[in-house]
Amino acid sequence: MLPFIQALINGLLLGGIYAAFSAGFSLIFGVMGVVNIANGEMVMLGAFITFWLFELVKIDPFLSLPFSLIGLFCFGYLLQRFIINRVVGAPPIMSYIMTFGIHLTLANLALLAWSADPRVITTSYSGANLSSLGLTIPLVQLATFGLAFIIIAGLYILLYRTQIGRAIQATAQDREMARLMGISVHKVYAVTFGIGAAITGISGSLIAAFRHVETGMGLPYTIIAFCVVVLGGMGYIPGALVGGLILGVISSLSTYLFTAGWSTAITFFLLYLILLFRPQGILGKGIVE
């Protein structure tokens, strides 16, 4: 029973971080209908910002969060303004392929610059655990889990309680009407993409605190984001939280019960079945085309 509970806890801890980097993906899809295949590259860039700040100027991984927040916001803003904006409103395939092109460019530029070596951040508290009743909780993961919740709560408040959030929602609901009401749609799109990239980037920084950082890490995280967002409902932000936790628990438990390989297979079959039978997500609040 104890290992089972341990697997459950590990799954929940992982799920929090899944939720954080999927929320940005969900936001971008919900507002402009763009499936951002380069989402994982934002995770990768965030992780590398944290790694280099730690390696070169000894900034603690948790203190590097503002840097990846600002860095990726600017990057996302410019990317949307000058490149992705061209495919908003075009047939969806254009956005998949465009963002795939961005994924390919970024991942391989990173590979050229930083090589494929996996890197690890080791701090004084890296191996610290909280243990009682035979269960262990890694402290770093617990902290990132908490921060992931704060990130999603922050996004929620930004969307539902601020002026720019209302503009984003209005644009998502009816682009033409928002434009007539005096909202600069292109600016809103660019800000939304910036916010999406920034959240994803911070999640990458959090991941860097307890996992390997490498240039090829992007695509797997994009795939996880697909699963999370489909589970929770595409475009519905709180759904990312539910989807992330569920996916984290499922993959952790099925790894414990079977093997890691079967766990991946189960995850994908689950994703497929959810799409077939409940495309609006578990909570039923996602966008259905």
Next chain:
Amino acid sequence: MKKYGWLIGLGAVGLLACLPFFKSGYAINFLLIVFYWIGLTGCWNFMSGYTGYIDFGSVTYVGVGSYVAGVLTLKAGLPLFPAVLLAGLATFLLALMVGWPTLKLRGAYFAIATFALAEALKQVCEEWNSLTGGGSGLTYSLRLDDLTYYWIYLGLAAGVVGMTFFTDRSKMGYAMKAIHQDEQAAARVGINTHWIKIRAYGQSAFFMGLLGSLEASRLGYITPVDVFNVHITIKMVIMSLLGGMGTILGPVIGAGFLQVIEDVLGTSFLNWYLVFIGVIIILVIMFMPKGISGAISQRVARLLRKS
């Protein structure tokens, strides 16, 4: 011009079929790979380019085809050609079964579902050690010589392009284009849209199964990661897009163009090559959303209007 298009095509195929009598070695090896990709891209274009249902998991049929033929030749002792035909049949049936529920999904949902299925099947092949050899792979014992592959791939590429040509202006072709433009309207005028999509999906899967299993036998050794590689799907998508989606010659132009670039850049700048491809994709989407053939036909139309 359009009326005699098939004659010109037949002439081109005839010339290419005679080429090995004059040239040999590198040119033949390069062209057979181009034909292979024209075939695969043609399949993708036939389904996704015409109906607008973007399949992000086409590699499923390449992978399943490779494994069916591999298991049949190794474990059941079948000769290569029956095994390849059975692989095609298997992928055809699988596509009908998968297509039935999956083709009810739309847009991003269809794309993600097909992608998920391809990844799931890759993992199954990786874990099912007793049948597929798992992650360590499967070795084919039967291989033809390069020249035979050249002719077979030429034949299959011509077959797929020919299928697209004859479907393009048939009832089926118009139904597929109608689905692309407005599926509900198409259904309202009496087109059985679901069946048309399943049929197109099955037909393209059949050829992908044949091509996949033949290519597996040519390479001689397969692993789940190789034959279910998402980059195979992506390459089909990009080649279709570069050439022009939903056109007859799009796959020929796109596959030829990208394969030449890959040959020129890929060998000398392996990492930069992928960066270039990424940038090319971004630029094409930004400035030539209808692909190379679309951009050319626009230019031609403008010139004709002027004169």
